[in-house]
Amino acid sequence: MKPAAREARLPPRSPGLRWALPLLLLLLRLGQILCAGDPPGPTRDPSVTTVATGESGVAQISSEAGSFHKQNGTGTPQVPTNTSEGGDDSGANDSLRTPEQGSNGTDGASQKTPSATGPSPVFDIKAVSISPTNVVLTWESNDPAASEYKCVVKNEMENETTVTVVYQPWCNITGLRPGTSYAFSVTPGTGNETWGDPRVINVVTEPIPVSGLHVALTGVRQATLSWSNGDGTASCRVLLESFGSHEESTQDFAVNISGLKPGVQYNINPYLLQSNKTEGDPLGTEGGLDVSNTERSRAGSPTAPVHNESLLGPADSSSSQQSRDTEVLLVELKPGTRYNATVYSQAANGTEGQPQTIEFRTNAIQVFDVTVVNISATSLTLTWKISDNESSSNYTYKIHVAGETDSLNLTVSEARAVISGLRSSTFYRITVYPFLGDTEGTPGFLQVHTPPGPVSDFRVTVVSTTEIGLAWSSHDAESFQMHIVCISCVQEVAWGEITTNQSILIGGLFPGTKYCFEIVPKGPNGTEGASRTVCNRTG
Structure with a gap:
């Protein structure tokens, strides 16, 4: 053993100190922990500074931490960052944790907040159903994170209201006002109250349909339409169609009459009777004002185009203050013709309500007062009248003459006819049919006997004094x-x-006296033929 090692070697432990060694080591470890310092506190109120598809920012408010990182729903740390974090991930289960990291790498308590990335905006918003008080909206969404949608209803005249729907891409909004403009916004959201950008659609609710539509008066060439207007109705449009006689089903004329205001009486001529009329020629009156036509074509063709009839000029304010009823007198109609009138209520921007339709027909032309003004054994002259105040120059008349054994037909263009080629002392039934173009009216009838012919070879056979x-x-x-x-x-x-x-x-005559003898032939039903006369003197 080296000398240095021997010097560093501890002396043998005293048996009395063995029990105190573990306690000293524990106290030393506690001192090291206290000297290391406290961990940082939790982040205060992280806020979303930007909400847009695919990108979010989180402002770090805590001054003790140098960074924060994103954790998924399970709490697993994601890529750490110092100030903000962005990306295209907008999953509903992701959240932002902002744990503080001190200089010693310890984590403070984390606070979980809603994701700063809102769901993608909806698209293709449509109003699939619009009624006076109800609108149904649908939309498309390609973001699976969107689990609920907030529909905000806004109108200038009303308070803003909100309808929230869950797990359905449509919304039924009720309690609206008829004929009113609304702005509907649809905002997608997630279950943790994270909302995306709204998308807006403007819709005008339908006005209430007109009520009480009826034909107040019909004549040969005119008809009066009347109806009541509901809330939200600024004006009305009438589609007038004619279909000829009752036996015909082909439309031969159609005209749109627009701008009919509530509480006003109108006098309108829907037809163009002259081919040289130009755009803007007056057709009728609205409360004493001219009514102009904006598109013209001749009526009567098999597929006549629709005319657009614009009613210009201010409404009659005196009548509109008293009633919201509208009355339209249609003049210059075709006699004996079937018409359909379809009335659409309109909001101020032109949105139309559900139509109301009524069918009517003008009275047919009728021939009456058929009179024989001159009659002979083989001919007669007829005159008659028609139930139309207009000039009869456009009418034609077909006359059928039925005798006991024969009949004949003729056509004239005036209310007078000379019928010849008849048989004397014969009963005839005469029928006069009026026509205006192809429209047939109600015929007039006459029964007549022709008188006998005058006698022939009227002569004196015997003469005496008496x-x-x-x-x-x-x-x-x-x-x-x-x-x-x-x-x-x-x-x-x-x-x-x-x-x-x-x-x-x-006999019984005076001698030498001149006498005249007139003979009149008598036929059936009191008819009389032409007379013949002969004179002679007694002897």
Whole structure:
């Protein structure tokens, strides 16, 4: 053994000190721990300074720690950093721990906070259902961390309200006002109250549909529509369609009449009766003001385009203050035509409510007061009237004449017709059909007997001092009326005789006196044919 080693060697222990050695070692270790210093305290209120997809920052408030690090949901430390931490991870189970690290590498107590990275914003927001008081929103989200969504409803006239939905990409929002503009924002969130960026969609609720739609009056060329307007209705639009007669189903005319304000009466002509009308020509009146047309085409084609009828000018304020009913008098319609009127309520921005439809037809043109103004055995002249105050120059009339054994047809363009080629003493049924284009009206009827023809070969057969004999020929008369007039008498004397024969002997005459004999053939139903006259003097 070397001398130095011998010097460093401790002397033999005294048996009396063996029990105190462990106690001294324990006291020495406690002293070392006290000299090492206290560990740092926990971080105070870490805050999220930026919330954006894929990046977050955490401001470190504690002054005792030099760094912090991210831990996952199990508490396993992640990459340490000194000031802030970012990345694309936005998992809902990740959280930020901010344990303090002192100069000696000891960890202070950690405080767990919500993740600074919010879920990705939603996209493709749609209002899949809109009603006067209800809106259903849907959206898409490709972030699995988003487990709930906050729908914020905002309107200028109302307080902001919030609806939160969990685990569903849609939201049903009720209790809204009709015809009102709303801004809906959808913000995705996680279960630990971390919210992403909102996305906004603007929606206008539908106005309440019109009510009480009815046709107050119909005529040959006009009809009056009337309805009541509900809350949120700024104006109305009427789609007027015509389908010709009841047997037809093809639309031949359509017109959009817009800007109909509540509480106003309108007088509107939806048709263009002149082909040379240009844009802006007045079609009717709104409370005494002109109504202008903005798009024109001729009516009557098989697939006529829709006209857009804009009603310009201020509304009649006196009537709008008293009622919210709207009344539209449609003029210059086609007689006997079927129409559909569909009324849409409109909000201030043009959003339309559910339509209300009514079908009506104008009265058909009717022929009446068919009159025979002239008749003979083989012809007659008719006149008639129609139930339309407009000029009848556009009308045509088809006339059917049905006899006992034959019939005939003719067409005229005025309310008068001469019918020839008839048989004498014959019963005829005459029907006059009015037409306006292809639209047929209600016909007028007349039953008539043509009179017999005049007798032929009317002659004197016998002459004496007191008698004159007469004879004639007739093939269609039922009887004959004889009128006898004394021409040479001081005072004119006249009398009559009736016979069914085709000859007669008139007696009781004055000698040497001139007499005239007029014969009138009589037919069925009291008809009378043309007369014939012969004169002769007694002997």
